[in-house]
Amino acid sequence: MREPTMADIAARLGVSRQLVSIALRGLPGASSETRERVQKVAEELGYRPHLAARSLRQTKSRHIGVAFAPASAAEADLVEAIYPAAAEQGYQLVLSARTGTRSIRQAVDELLGYRCAAVIVIGSGLPDAKLRELADRVTVPMIALGASQRSPAFDVVRSAGDVGIALAVDHLVGLGHRRIAYVHCGAMPVAGIRMRGYIRAASAADFEADVVSVPGPDYAEESGAAAGRILLGRDELPTAVVTGNDQQAVGLLQVLSRAGIAVPGRVSLTGFGDGWAARLSSVDLTTARQDPEKMGTAAIQAAIRRIDQPALPPSVFVVEPWLVVRGSTGRPPGG
Amino acid sequence: MREPTMADIAARLGVSRQLVSIALRGLPGASSETRERVQKVAEELGYRPHLAARSLRQTKSRHIGVAFAPASAAEADLVEAIYPAAAEQGYQLVLSARTGTRSIRQAVDELLGYRCAAVIVIGSGLPDAKLRELADRVTVPMIALGASQRSPAFDVVRSAGDVGIALAVDHLVGLGHRRIAYVHCGAMPVAGIRMRGYIRAASAADFEADVVSVPGPDYAEESGAAAGRILLGRDELPTAVVTGNDQQAVGLLQVLSRAGIAVPGRVSLTGFGDGWAARLSSVDLTTARQDPEKMGTAAIQAAIRRIDQPALPPSVFVVEPWLVVRGSTGRPPGG
DNA sequence: TTGTAAGCGTTATCAA
DNA sequence: TTGATAACGCTTACAA
Numbered sequence: 232m233r234e235p236t237m238a239d240i241a242a243r244l245g246v247s248r249q250l251v252s253i254a255l256r257g258l259p260g261a262s263s264e265t266r267e268r269v270q271k272v273a274e275e276l277g278y279r280p281h282l283a284a285r286s287l288r289q290t291k292s293r294h295i296g297v298a299f300a301p302a303s304a305a306e307a308d309l310v311e312a313i314y315p316a317a318a319e320q321g322y323q324l325v326l327s328a329r330t331g332t333r334s335i336r337q338a339v340d341e342l343l344g345y346r347c348a349a350v351i352v353i354g355s356g357l358p359d360a361k362l363r364e365l366a367d368r369v370t371v372p373m374i375a376l377g378a379s380q381r382s383p384a385f386d387v388v389r390s391a392g393d394v395g396i397a398l399a400v401d402h403l404v405g406l407g408h409r410r411i412a413y414v415h416c417g418a419m420p421v422a423g424i425r426m427r428g429y430i431r432a433a434s435a436a437d438f439e440a441d442v443v444s445v446p447g448p449d450y451a452e453e454s455g456a457a458a459g460r461i462l463l464g465r466d467e468l469p470t471a472v473v474t475g476n477d478q479q480a481v482g483l484l485q486v487l488s489r490a491g492i493a494v495p496g497r498v499s500l501t502g503f504g505d506g507w508a509a510r511l512s513s514v515d516l517t518t519a520r521q522d523p524e525k526m527g528t529a530a531i532q533a534a535i536r537r538i539d540q541p542a543l544p545p546s547v548f549v550v551e552p553w554l555v556v557r558g559s560t561g562r563p564p565g566g
Numbered sequence: 567m568r569e570p571t572m573a574d575i576a577a578r579l580g581v582s583r584q585l586v587s588i589a590l591r592g593l594p595g596a597s598s599e600t601r602e603r604v605q606k607v608a609e610e611l612g613y614r615p616h617l618a619a620r621s622l623r624q625t626k627s628r629h630i631g632v633a634f635a636p637a638s639a640a641e642a643d644l645v646e647a648i649y650p651a652a653a654e655q656g657y658q659l660v661l662s663a664r665t666g667t668r669s670i671r672q673a674v675d676e677l678l679g680y681r682c683a684a685v686i687v688i689g690s691g692l693p694d695a696k697l698r699e700l701a702d703r704v705t706v707p708m709i710a711l712g713a714s715q716r717s718p719a720f721d722v723v724r725s726a727g728d729v730g731i732a733l734a735v736d737h738l739v740g741l742g743h744r745r746i747a748y749v750h751c752g753a754m755p756v757a758g759i760r761m762r763g764y765i766r767a768a769s770a771a772d773f774e775a776d777v778v779s780v781p782g783p784d785y786a787e788e789s790g791a792a793a794g795r796i797l798l799g800r801d802e803l804p805t806a807v808v809t810g811n812d813q814q815a816v817g818l819l820q821v822l823s824r825a826g827i828a829v830p831g832r833v834s835l836t837g838f839g840d841g842w843a844a845r846l847s848s849v850d851l852t853t854a855r856q857d858p859e860k861m862g863t864a865a866i867q868a869a870i871r872r873i874d875q876p877a878l879p880p881s882v883f884v885v886e887p888w889l890v891v892r893g894s895t896g897r898p899p900g901g
Numbered sequence: 902t903t904g905t906a907a908g909c910g911t912t913a914t915c916a917a
Numbered sequence: 918t919t920g921a922t923a924a925c926g927c928t929t930a931c932a933a
Contacts, residue, residue: 252911289913341658512820582905623927916919
């Protein structure tokens, strides 16, 4: 009842283990007739390569580790996108989860235990200091997918939050809006980038920036609701509100709806990310879509580039989001 | 620039590799003084155990494989829950994703390549025939987390969908409802179980069962919306609608709201699963909560039980859900 | 308490 | 085109 090994195949055919290895991997050095016989017997025996043995022996690792939080829909989207990109380059992925009971450090340690050639750390919520600390422990190339700052210790792939927000602002300006507020929630590193996009877009479109700052928890529904309450307390509402995140927009939408403010009739609303919340038909949010496919491909490319050329200066690859226009934006009242 | 190995630690201390192994794993057979010195040097050198080497050598695997779809929030919840359960039993998890470009079979094959002692396949959406086909290939114990049918080929851990639905019905009956419809969406294996829960609860509470059948895609918003349109086309609305899934309930809620039907004022509404959709404050759905922690623990226990006793008859472990009462249910109009 | 020898299943190198 | 031999880093069994 042992799992069959290459030795079993070799014994059955009366050839050497090595030849079986060569035949199975399609390397030059085995006749096509041998190759066929080997494959047939492998099939019959139900042979499966022992991945641990392979990676123990192989000179260079063909594995790329990915540390992610399964609880985050956005990170799961990225994991999905990384798979085909890695496969195309001949790399296998090793997944390691960061959960409520398992720190990012534990997750990354496991990946290093598997001797991955590089490690991709997903998480725009991770503070830059934490990432640097991680990079100190990591002895292989590390890619921070979603980090906000460049760093000498790792490569960065992120989406252009400022561009996404600017797209939303420009869309609203195009519809005729001039009083466009922005909801800012400060603690997350990426939040600053997005806010700067708003400030710049406001200045470019020549309207007065109006930033509503709310406390965390970052980018959760509740912070959007808090922003809604602040706005409702004012003498006059803006005609549009740009938020840095879909869930925040949902919380804001909820507060506005309860107060009888029509969206987009009285106030237009935009989000960021195009996650499940935005697509919900009851929300139907105009939002800047991150491009998981491009980000996944870029992360794999960055990893491989650095595996091949470890001395390269650290890179930052910025993926451009685009605007998905849905039902939460329209002309300003009387516009 | 090689990664340090046990041999490096041993050389540095002038002891044997094996002693280092014993010391680092905390096995009896090393003096506490040696243990300390070994750990100190390991730390200094930045030693990390080579997981592939370890699992290659080890007699019995200490790994349990988990195949899951990152895109599914429910499956991600289960993955999160499995981690602590596995750690408690001294097992490491190996994750393998099923994605748009990667079949469940590929995912499971990889897990077998790592010689996992058992494989947990998450997915209530997988047809039973597919699971049986998988089980034929899998040479180690397999646990189907969320499967609807028992099978001689694998153990099953699932939540009691019928009980969850019955809880929702009983809650509504307790509020005074007598005209309670159920939205059924047929193709998914678990859907039948949930509907039976409704039928039984209706018969127990002695009201007439009223099943609204809609086409797929299974348990998506759209199927709930379709049910909503059917209900609105009737002469009279029921006072409550029970659905088999949160997202379906959201789609239905949306259609009702657009039609000016107050929830729960005119119609009460319940879901199943307690996923992100139910918790959204704009939805605030009364729903039967699956218990990911219990399911994760049960899956690990089932796996270990069968690793230790492979000849055991196949088991089905059913985890009871409970009702989370939120704002979508209330007394019937005039009740 | 420590050391010796062997081997896990594969790939790498070199010689036939 | 094939085969012999060593090695990857670790654990296991047993002897000192």
